[in-house]
Amino acid sequence: MNTRAAATALGWFSIGLGLAELIAPRKMSRATGLNSREKVMPYLGAREVASGIGLLASQKPTAWLWSRVIGDAMDLAILGCGFRNSQSNSKRLALASGMVAAVTALDVLACNEATRDKKRSVTANGSKTQLFRTITIQKSARDLYQFWRSLENLPQIIPDLKSVKVTGERTSHWVAAGPGDTEIEWDAEITDDQPAARISWRSLPGAPVPNNGTVYFEELVGDRGCVVKLRMHYVPPAGGIGAKIARLFGKAPEQQTMEFLRKFKQLMETGEIATTVGQPAGRKLSYSPKFDVAARRMAEAN
Amino acid sequence: MKANCWYGMKDVRVETVPDPKILNPRDAIVKVTSTAICGSDLHLYDGYVPTMEKGDILGHEFMGEVVEVGKGVKNLKAGDRVVVPFPIACGNCYFCKRDEWSSCENSNPNATLAEKMWGHHTCGIFGYSHLTGGYAGGQAEYVRVPFADVGPLKIESNLPDEKVLFLSDILPTGYMAAEFCEIEPGDTVAVWGCGPVGLLAMKSAFLLGAGRVIAIDEYPERLALARQKVGAETLNFAEVESVSNALRDITGGRGPDACIDAVGQEANAHGLIGIYDRVKHTARLQTDRPTALRQAITAVRNGGVVSVVGVYGGVIDKFPMGAIVNRGLTIKSGQTPVHKYMRPLLQRIEKGEIDPSFIISHRLSLGEAPHGYEIFQKRDDDCIKIVLKP
Numbered sequence: 046m047n048t049r050a051a052a053t054a055l056g057w058f059s060i061g062l063g064l065a066e067l068i069a070p071r072k073m074s075r076a077t078g079l080n081s082r083e084k085v086m087p088y089l090g091a092r093e094v095a096s097g098i099g100l101l102a103s104q105k106p107t108a109w110l111w112s113r114v115i116g117d118a119m120d121l122a123i124l125g126c127g128f129r130n131s132q133s134n135s136k137r138l139a140l141a142s143g144m145v146a147a148v149t150a151l152d153v154l155a156c157n158e159a160t161r162d163k164k165r166s167v168t169a170n171g172s173k174t175q176l177f178r179t180i181t182i183q184k185s186a187r188d189l190y191q192f193w194r195s196l197e198n199l200p201q202i203i204p205d206l207k208s209v210k211v212t213g214e215r216t217s218h219w220v221a222a223g224p225g226d227t228e229i230e231w232d233a234e235i236t237d238d239q240p241a242a243r244i245s246w247r248s249l250p251g252a253p254v255p256n257n258g259t260v261y262f263e264e265l266v267g268d269r270g271c272v273v274k275l276r277m278h279y280v281p282p283a284g285g286i287g288a289k290i291a292r293l294f295g296k297a298p299e300q301q302t303m304e305f306l307r308k309f310k311q312l313m314e315t316g317e318i319a320t321t322v323g324q325p326a327g328r329k330l331s332y333s334p335k336f337d338v339a340a341r342r343m344a345e346a347n
Numbered sequence: 348m349k350a351n352c353w354y355g356m357k358d359v360r361v362e363t364v365p366d367p368k369i370l371n372p373r374d375a376i377v378k379v380t381s382t383a384i385c386g387s388d389l390h391l392y393d394g395y396v397p398t399m400e401k402g403d404i405l406g407h408e409f410m411g412e413v414v415e416v417g418k419g420v421k422n423l424k425a426g427d428r429v430v431v432p433f434p435i436a437c438g439n440c441y442f443c444k445r446d447e448w449s450s451c452e453n454s455n456p457n458a459t460l461a462e463k464m465w466g467h468h469t470c471g472i473f474g475y476s477h478l479t480g481g482y483a484g485g486q487a488e489y490v491r492v493p494f495a496d497v498g499p500l501k502i503e504s505n506l507p508d509e510k511v512l513f514l515s516d517i518l519p520t521g522y523m524a525a526e527f528c529e530i531e532p533g534d535t536v537a538v539w540g541c542g543p544v545g546l547l548a549m550k551s552a553f554l555l556g557a558g559r560v561i562a563i564d565e566y567p568e569r570l571a572l573a574r575q576k577v578g579a580e581t582l583n584f585a586e587v588e589s590v591s592n593a594l595r596d597i598t599g600g601r602g603p604d605a606c607i608d609a610v611g612q613e614a615n616a617h618g619l620i621g622i623y624d625r626v627k628h629t630a631r632l633q634t635d636r637p638t639a640l641r642q643a644i645t646a647v648r649n650g651g652v653v654s655v656v657g658v659y660g661g662v663i664d665k666f667p668m669g670a671i672v673n674r675g676l677t678i679k680s681g682q683t684p685v686h687k688y689m690r691p692l693l694q695r696i697e698k699g700e701i702d703p704s705f706i707i708s709h710r711l712s713l714g715e716a717p718h719g720y721e722i723f724q725k726r727d728d729d730c731i732k733i734v735l736k737p
Contacts, residue, residue, distance in 0.1 A: 183441055270441060300459055311453045314439040315494070316419065317371040319456040319471065324483045324491055325364040327352030328402030336398045336477035339456045 049106070051155040055113060056100030058148075063093025078137030079127045089123075092116055110156045117149035176277045176298050180306040183270040184313050186241040186262035192313060193244055193260055201318075202308040204346035216249075222346065229253045255280045275306060304339055318343075349737070350404045350487035351716040356394035357724070359405065359717050367483065367491035372419030375495030377429060381508040382409035382485050384719055384733045385516060386542050387611070387658045391476065392720050395612060395628075396660055398460065398477040406486030407433035407473040408515045410508060413499075414489070420496045429499035431492050432685035433516045435471035435482060438497030448684035454494065455480045464661070469682060486716055488737045500689045509704040509734065510696055513547070518703045519688035520656050521547025521609070525555050527654035527679040528605035533558035537594055537603035537646060538579070539639040541569035543706045543732045544656055545609035549577045550701060552607075561603065563590060563639075565615060568729040576705045584642075591646045602648035610639035611657025624664075637663040644670050644678075655680035706732045713737040 066073050070086030079085075096116060099109035124142045127133045182189060192198050196217050200206040207220045207228065215235040223229040231252035237245035237259070247257035258277035265272060311318045322344045324331045332340035350364045367376055385408050390396050410430040413423050423429065436443050436451035443451050451470035455461060461468035461478045471493070474484020483491065492499060502511050521544050528536055536552040538545050541564040549560045562573035563582045570581040580597070587593040595602060613628075614636050615621070624636040643653050644667050653676055670676065695701050708731040711719050719733040 181441070183439065183444070268444075304459065307458060310440075311437075315373070315437040315453050317373060319454050319480070319493065320370055321456055321481050321483070323368065323370050325348070325350065325367050325487075326402045326404060326483060327350065327354070327360070327362040327364050328400070333398075333400035333403075333477050333481055336400060336460060337457050337481050338459050340481065 051158065052100045052103075052106035052110060055110065055152065055155060056097045056106075059093045059097030059100060059113065061097075063090040063095075063097060066090030066093060075134075076137065077124065077127075077141035078134035078139075079124065079130075079141075080132045080134060082123065082127065085123065089116075089120065092119075107156070110152060113152045114149065114156055117145060117152055120145050121149065174279055174281060174298065176279075176302045177275070178299060178302045178306055179272060179274045180303075180310050181265070181270050181272050182310045182313050186264045186271045189262050189271055189273060189309075189313060190241045190244070192309075194238070194240075201312060203305050204342050219248075223253075273306060273309070275302060277302065300338075304342070307339075348488040349713055350483070351406065351713065351735075352401075353391060353399055353403045353405055354401050357392060357721075359392065359720050361714050361716055362402075364404065364487075367487075367489050369415060369417045370491065371493060372417040373494050373496050374417040375413050375420055375423055375492045375499065376415040377409075377411040377431060377485075377490050377492050377499070378414045379409050379411040379485055379488060379490055379737045380428075381411070381512045382406050382487075382713070382735050382737065383512060383515075383517075384408075384486070384716070384723055384735065386544060387475070388720070389724050390612060390658055390660070392724055393613060396476045396478075397464075398481075400477060400481070403474065403476075403481065404483040404487055405474040406484035406490075407475055408512065408517065409473075409485030409490060410502075410512050410515060411485075411490075413495075416495060422496055423499065423501070427499075428502045430502060430511050430514045430689070431473075431485065431490075431499045432514075432519075432689060433472055433475075434682060434685055435473065435480065435493050436498065436684075436686060437494050443497075443686075446684060446687045448686040449682040450684075457481055472682070486713065486735060488713070498686065500693065502693075504697060506696065507704075509707060510702060511693065512734065513543075513703040513706075514685075514689050514692055514696075516683065516685060517543045518547050518692055518701075519685045520544050520683040521549075522551040522554075522688055522692060523681070523683050524548040524607045524609060524654045524656040525551035525557075528552065528555075528557075528607065528652050530555045530557050530605065532556045534604040535559040535561065535598055536605045536607065537561040537563060537582075537643070538607045538609055539563045539614075539643055540609035540611075540657065541566070541573045541581075542609065545607070546573060546577060546706050546731075547703055548607050548609055548656065549573060549579050550703075553578065554695075554700065561594065561597065566726055569731065572706075572731065590642045594646045598648075602646050602651065604648055605652040605654060606643035606647040607654045608639045608643045608657045612636055612659050614638035614640075614657075637666070641665065641667055644676065647676060649674045650676070652677045652679060656683070707734055709733040711735055 066086045067090035070083045073086050074083040096112050100106050103109055127138050196209045199209050205222045210218045212218050217233050219233055220228055220230045232249040233246050235246050243259055243261045245259040248255050256279035261274040263272045308318050321332050321340050348366050349361050351359055352362050353359055413427040414425055416423050434449040435454040436448035437453040440452040449470050454471035455468050457477050457480050458468035471480030471482050473482050525548050534557050536557045538549050541562050552560050560579040561582055562579040563584055564570050565583055565585040573579040574581050582593055584590050628636045647653055713735050716735055722728050722730045723733055
């Protein structure tokens with residue numbers, strides 16, 4: 046089970062249990078065998094509901110998963126104290142403790158999984174990242190293929206790419222903006238070239254960000270245009286500077302890939318790329334540094 | 348140049364900003380001769396549209412004179428008099444080719460943001476938040492118009508600005524609202540909101556063959572306008588217990604054949620549900636206050652059409668889906684593909700079939716824009732529609 050699914054399941058469980066404790070504290074305290082503890086129940090309920098909402102609403106549920114483990118420990122402690130109280134029903138207490146222990150085991154499992162996930166994404170360096178996005182363009186596969194096959198065109202749609210120079214029938218030299226004012230460069234070769242259908246490429250040994258990919262052109266029936274699919278793999282370099290180099294794909298690589306495809310579409314269909322960079326505004330910048338994702342990247346690249 | 352800029356909730360100011368310049372081959376620069384404040388600008392003014400940024404130039408209803416064109420614009424030249432549609436559209440993509448200009452795939456440079464909010468992105472719009480591209484608007488002395496080779500409509504007759512200015516947005520929007528209703532001769536159409544779009548929707552409903560139009564609002568001066576200038580019957584919702592019941596009573600028990608919501612996200616309502624919506628809206632727990640929409644859905648006859656041209660931005664609560672499913676209703680909505688309607692509506696204006704200038708209540712200078720927003724927002728001074736002259 047992945048972290049998100051686990052967090053969602055546990056989130057709903059938390060809310061359900063929490064609401065029961067809030068709405069029917071007396072019944073819940075009897076059911077668990079803690080006969081004299083109905084006053085604590087609403088507090089426990091509120092905690093459960095909070096954890097639940099946190100788990101469901103949060104983009105990063107790991108911390109909320111840990112909040113559940115801490116809550117479980119609290120519940121077990123209260124149940125443990127219950128055994129010493131003469132009013133308690135020890136049979137029910139034992140059953141409830143067993144159930145809480147089982148849930149605790151689940152929570153710890155989910156936590157471990159989530160923490161591992163997090164580590165994986167932080168130390169992604171060295172492992173492959175795969176991107177896939179697609180767009181439909183109102184042009185023939187041949188026109189689209191021809192634009193892409195003239196690799197020198199690509200900097201028009203990829204703002205951080207400074208230049209691509211064709212060096213041989215299948216080889217080319219790429220220069221991109223690196224961290225700060227630096228540049229990174231590498232050589233690449235085309236590994237598969239099917240006119241009006243697809244182009245595959247890979248970087249040659251020595252590339253700072255080893256990468257390969259394929260762009261597919263699939264014409265639709267009627268006047269529906271052509272589906273362009275872009276698949277890329279790249280290996281983010283290790284270390285702090287490596288992470289900065291990976292800026293080529295930005296913080297959200299999938300989104301970045303989509304921005305490339307959108308610019309490709311705009312250029313092919315309209316002959317220009319929509320922009321607001323350079324327009325008037327009642328502030329210093331023509332665009333919004335907060336909201337205009339594409340405009341900001343274009344301005345940075347210029 | 349001078350431009351009316353947004354700086355926050357109920358804070359717009361006319362500032363001196365750089366002149367616009369050609370940025371892309373298909374751009375034109377237009378010297379604005381008339382521009383209007385739209386009811387939907389009030390949603391920006393009231394702070395209910397997300398992704399506004401301090402310094403954004405407002406305004407999406409404007410017309411003027413072309414002063415410069417990019418090298419890709421062959422059909423316009425300096426000196427041409429044009430009305431500019433509020434949606435920015437390329438004319439090349441799948442949607443533009445289908446006459447669905449407001450869904451243009453190529454004009455919103457900030458499509459990613461809009462996709463996150465709405466699932467898919469929309470076209471760019473002048474001066475209407477960064478969700479629709481963050482384009483500088485036309486409440487200014489000059490404005491940059493992208494895709495000027497397909498958007499602006501040349502006005503070659505001597506019609507005054509005031510008769511053609513509203514081709515930029517509210518006349519096509521009102522007309523589309525009525526067109527959505529699939530009116531058959533003699534139909535009854537109820538319209539929520541007697542603002543500019545509502546009044547033009549009523550006028551259009553009659554043009555398209557409606558037998559009766561019922562205007563719903565709470566401002567007596569607006570209801571009077573609907574009665575006198577459009578010939579609508581009126582219903583003051585502040586004076587009745589239930590709008591649905593009142594409509595049932597005046598439509599022989601069946602309900603209107605079609606209902607138009609020309610109110611949108613900041614509806615006023617009385618009673619408990621009104622308070623509920625206002626509290627949730629003010630606390631930003633819902634993005635919209637959908638009172639008019641709920642009433643329209645409840646009131647329309649079985650199998651009827653609910654046409655929504657009031658602006659909504661996000662998510663709403665207590666949406667009567669059960670009424671829609673069980674009574675077989677159709678809901679139609681959209682940002683108006685103005686390009687589609689401009690030419691036929693210009694012809695109607697030229698023939699004298701419709702003269703939208705009857706809605707203008709105030710004529711101010713561009714410098715008075717902040718005052719204009721204030722009186723329009725408060726409905727002070729019987730304000731219906733403000734035209735600004737730069």
